[in-house]
Amino acid sequence: MKKSEKEKYLVTAALPYANGYLHIGHIAGAYLPSDIYVRYKRLIGDDVIFICGSDEYGTAIEMSAIKENVTPKEIIDRYHFSNKQAFEDLSIKFDIYSRTSNDIHTKTAQDFFLNLYNKGILTQKKEKQLYSEKEKRFLADRFVEGTCPKCGNEEARGDQCEDCGSNLSPLELINPRSKISGDTPVVKESTHYYIPLDKLQPEIEQWIKTKKNWKANVINYCNGWFKTGLKSRAITRDLDWGVKVPLENNEGKVIYVWFEAPIGYISATKELFIEKGNPDGWKDYWCSENSKLIHFIGKDNIIFHAIVFPAMLKVYGDFVLPDNVPANEFLNQEGNKLSKSKGHGVLVKDIVKDFPPDVVRYTLTSILPENKDSDFHWTDLQSKNNSELAGILGNFINRTVVFAKNKFDNKIPQRYETEKVDDEILNFIKSQKKVISDCYEKFRFKDALNETMNVARAANKYFNDCEPWNLIKSNPQRCETVINNCLQICHSLAILISPVLPTSADRILKILNKDKKDFVWNNAGEICLNHNDELGESEILFPQIDDKQIQAQINSTGMEEIQGDNLITIDDFSKVHLKVAKVIKCENVEKSKKLLKLQIKVGENEKQIVAGIAEYYKPEDLLGKLIVIVDNLKPTKLMGIKSEGMLLAAKKDKDLTLITVDKEINSGSLIN
Ligand SMILES: [Zn+2]
Incomplete structure (x- = not known):
């Protein structure tokens, strides 16, 4: 090499x-x-x-x-x-x-395939596989469905049963059928190429032992597999959609x-x-x-x-x-594992429509699952933006440039003799630069971000301690030096934060009216801005995100934040009187496709309720049924018909089912 x-x-x-x-x-x-x-x-x-x-x-x-x-x-x-x-x-x-x-x-x-083939590394094995005569094709795992031999689920996939989680091979399925045509497949032999990972294991295991700086979670996974022992693995399949096997007499293989x-x-x-x-x-x-x-x-x-x-x-x-x-x-x-196959989760294409990329990047960086699984909550995005991005980083940049604009004609003021505090903050930035570098080199991004924000925290403290709003009256030269120093720190912050917040870093440069000439890591903590240079236009880097915006996201992603305002007390719940009721009469409502009119018995009382379930139940289905109602709902009228309660039903997409009781019980029974 x-x-x-x-x-x-x-x-x-x-x-x-x-x-x-x-x-x-x-x-x-x-x-x-x-x-x-x-x-x-x-x-x-x-x-x-x-x-x-x-x-x-x-x-x-x-x-x-x-x-x-x-x-x-x-x-x-x-x-x-x-x-x-x-x-x-x-x-x-x-x-x-x-x-x-x-x-x-x-x-x-x-x-790549041919190289390994020509070296004689690949082995060949005959395998029994399911074949559809009707479709003239082998049916790979996902193309077959049948009964799980472990739990009896009739819709188990060829590679896995989603009900019991067992890994399966298509041949284990009872009553297999093609997912495409429903055809019952036959068993046919097919020859496949294998890479002998079992033989390669000692060499790979030895090599990984030399990797002292790998993350513990990665090493642990690897050792787990070595312990079980690697197996020879098929590298070809009978499929249409794939890279064709580049050998003669291997039609239909990829x-x-x-x-x-x-x-x-x-x-x-x-x-x-x-x-x-x-x-x-x-x-x-x-x-x-x-x-x-x-x-x-x-x-x-x-x-x-x-x-x-x-x-x-x-x-x-x-x-x-x-x-x-x-x-x-x-x-x-929210406790649900994000997986593409299950289809939930916040999609990138959606979140970027509603929030700036840097706000998303910042939030995700701060909760990266580096060593263990972590959780995303919409309320985190709000608090990270409001109290950290806006409250710490945005605040320092903004108060500095606004001060320079108002008091120094939007120019970089003079840097007179510095004092100990001025040098200390720059030295702190220089030492943080090494700390942050070390985090990045070790793939500890959460720590890197936190250490970067510590620079912004220290910058705010420096601003507060120096009290430039007093200095401007008591010691204008000293005030110039402090604001000059603060502007240098803004430039340093733009450099340090740019890996995580690239767009914001560019915006800070624009606010400072500074080109990218000095924009290198080493310049963090250095003096890069010249006095008397004009500043750019100031702007708010991170506007506040309000509760309404967050609630809209919670609603649209179907993610319930069960905390804070959404929790109810037992007293709240006891205000709702849920009771068992018996349907004694039921009929369609004239001119309505959706409504049914029910006469119900709640203990000794008879009531009438109107419910939007006609698309799911026929009147005769309900007669004699025990259902669950809200008994103390204020009466209302639907299409001119009085309704004195509400029945409970579960609805998902196009399915609806009434809530009923598990065994016979007197109507009027209280549910709690
Ligand atoms: Zn199963």
Whole structure:
């Protein structure tokens, strides 16, 4: 392997699967930390490239296409372009955002396969698989459904039963059927290629032992897999949608997506350097002794990036192996695990419409799941913005520039002889610069942010302690020096905060009317602004976020914040009289498709209620039923008909079911 003159950094972020929209959990897992890291590295002058792209093959995409009756290409185009835009909207700036459906990736992945094949590394095995005669295709795991042998769930998937969580293989399913046509498949043999990870384990295990600086969570996962023992793993499948196996007599076979997707990092780097007009340039990063490969991922990807892909690179030869794999744990939202398959979570494309990118970046950075799972709450976003961004950072910048504008004609005042306090604050910034650097180098982004905010906190204290509003009268020269110093600190803060808040850093520079000439990490704590230079226009960096905005988000994302104002006391609850009632008469309401009129008995009383359930129940269905009502609701009229209560029903989308009682009980019984 050759050696380039300067150390290089090859930073990758997990390739998002182009079968769904990105949510904030993905961002907190891999993308925000990697973007912050790359920005920091560039500020200290390191040579970095930042690689990402869409992962566009696999059965889930093919399945979505079949379900929606569109081509897989339509599915991947939709999510590729949307996710690309979402990253841009969050100021996550890759050097390239490629896609694995590109030709260059096909070539690179096929070359990789052939290299291992020609070296005799791959093994072949005959496998029994389900085959649909009707569709003339093998049915991969997600294309089959049947009864779970463990729990009897009749809709278990070929790879997993979602009811009991068992991992399954399609052949274990009882009464398997094709998810596409419902056809009953037959068992047929198919030959597949395998990579013998079991044989490669000792070498990989030895290599990981040398990684003293990897995060504990990553090392622990790896050791867990080593203990169980790696297994030989199939790298081909019988599918249409994928990179074709580049061997004769292998029609209908593609390279398994887990094997082919990480090669996408290499293809994307090649593509980047072709665009730069330097087609061999990618080798300086992938095949050079002093290049450092760093994979940012979420914990679900650790096995592929810390074990499998390194094993692949090793057997291919000539490639650098990862220097670090700083994987994060998961970000939960109100206790629900954010997952693309379950479909909830705050989508990036939505949150960027309502909040500035830096507010989102700041909030997520402060709760990154670096060592354990963490939680996102909408109220955090509000308090982080209002009390930290606006209250600490924005406050210091604003009070400084407004003072200069009002008292010094919007110019940078003179820097006379400094006093001890002035030097102390600059020295503190210089020492913090090292502390923050150390955090970034160790992938401790939450700590880096906190230490950065400590600079802003110290700056506010300095402003308060110096009391420039008094100095302007008592000692105007001293006042000039203090405000000059504060403006220098604003510049330093812009540098230090820019990895996390790139847009705000640019805005601070604009407010200071300063170019990017001195905008390097080393200049934090240094004097970079010249006295008498004109300042720009001041503006509020972080406007307040009010309760109404946050409540709107809670409502629209269906996330209940069960805390504070939403909690009720037992007294509140006891105001509502819930009772069991018996339906003694029921009829349709004339001219209404939705309403039913019910006569009910509540103990000895008879009442009439009108309910909007005619689309779900026929009058005769309800006769004699015991239902649950709110008995003390103020009477009202619906379509001119009196209603003296409300029945309870559960509704979700287009389903509705009445709340009834579990066993026979007298009507009029109180529910509490
Ligand atoms: Zn099951």
